[in-house]
Structure formats: C-alpha cells, structure tokens
Amino acid sequence: MRLEEIKDILHGTVLTSDLDLSLEVDTVLASDGMSEILAFHTPGALMVTGLTNIQSVRTAYIADVRAIVYIRGKLPNEKLIALARDKNIVVMATEFGMFDVCGILREHNMKGAM
C-alpha cells in the first residue's frame, strides 16, 4: 500500500514535507519497545508507535523502517522531524490509538512483522 493511502485511511497528517509518499509498504512493526522493533527487523516496514522521543527515529533508521506513524495524537518535536527527514523516513501522526491503527491497516491487507 502506498504511504499516501495509509495517510488517508488513518486520517493522518504527514510531518515530513517533501519526502516521497508514493513509496509502498506492506509490513507493519507495531510496538512501543525499541528492542522489539530491532528484533523483528523487516526492511521497508511501517513502524507504528506511541513513543515520540528521538530514539524512535534512531531505532527506525537502524531497522530500515520506511515510515513512522505516531499514534494517539502525539506530535514529535522539530528536532525529531528534522532527523527523520535527513534519514529519509516519512513521519505521520494520527489521532487513532494502537488498536484502531492496527485494525485499519489489517483491514487493508497489511501484514504484521511479528
């Protein structure tokens, strides 16, 4: 599924301007545990997390994550967004919680990495 469509189905806001939203992802890494994200490493995955600290982007970069969805309306700071843009990782935010985000993604045939 294209990142653009993921943004739409999650009623999301993209925070990294001028990154490519036509890229496809089909696998989801949903966790608030950074070691878990690394342990189930799937290149090009979509990471869904409630943690908006800078390490979430560093973990995403190490784990070759293509895009991050921050849930429950939490907004990361400018420094995080700048790092993500630098590492070519698309960042979006949605008001939905973890359950709904995963449910919606699954309804659209995305699969889990774990």
Place this chain on the structure above:
Amino acid sequence: MTVYSEELFKRVFTVYGHNFDTAGETSTEIKSILKGLEIDSDIIRRALVVAFEAEMNVVMYANIGTVSFVITDEAIDIEVADEGPGIPDIEQAMQEGFSTASDEMREKGFGFGMGLPNIKKNSDVLKIESDVGKGTKLLARIRLDSNA
C-alpha cells in the same frame, strides 16, 4: 604460524551514560559508514542491532563508555567497554526478559530485557566480561562470510 586478519577500518566512539539525547548517535554513524561499503545487507543489519543495543546499555546503565568498531577482511568486531556498575550475574542478564531498567527507561521504549539476547542472536562470537563496581566489556564478532 598465526595468521592475523587484516584491519581495514577502525573507529572509536565515546558514549555518554544517562544521556538520552545523544543515545543512538554512535550506531547511527556506524550505519552511515557501513552503507557505503560492499557488505551483505544482512551482515550490516546484524552488526547494527549489536551496536545499537550495546550502545543503549552504556547509556542506560554506565557512566561513560567507548564503542570500538573494526572491520577486518574477515569480520566486523564491535567492542564496547564502559565504566559503570558492572553486571553481577551475566548468565541471568542474558535471559530474555531480565531487566533492571527503571520505569523512566521503559517509558522511553527501552528496558524490556531483550538487548543482550538480541546481541547474542546477531553475533557469531560474543564475550562479556564484567567487574562489579568497575565496568563491563563486551566483544561481539560478526563474520563477513556467516551468511554465505
């Protein structure tokens, strides 16, 4: 006769304990270095998991440490040495789920007791030595031909 493997690249990074702002910067830099080299992507991935988890352990538990990152013609060697509390029972620390992390660390997404198990899973050789009250030294080797 002993044949020594040839050191092709070496960099030593300093990691500051308890500083979550810079936590992960060393591994991020290591990734940038590795991306430019012709090394199998799965070997790179394994080296990065090892580096990141070991770096985070220095940040979480120690006062200061160094990450020495070496590429030889045979392997990637990651040596992480820190000055810190040390690990009293290494076998216990290696168990999945064992953690002495604080709630604050868990809120940051770390401290689920998967770090050392992740390191073990992703390295071909792992040695950990620790002196309680002094510090810990971890040496992990990822062989360049281990995925061949």
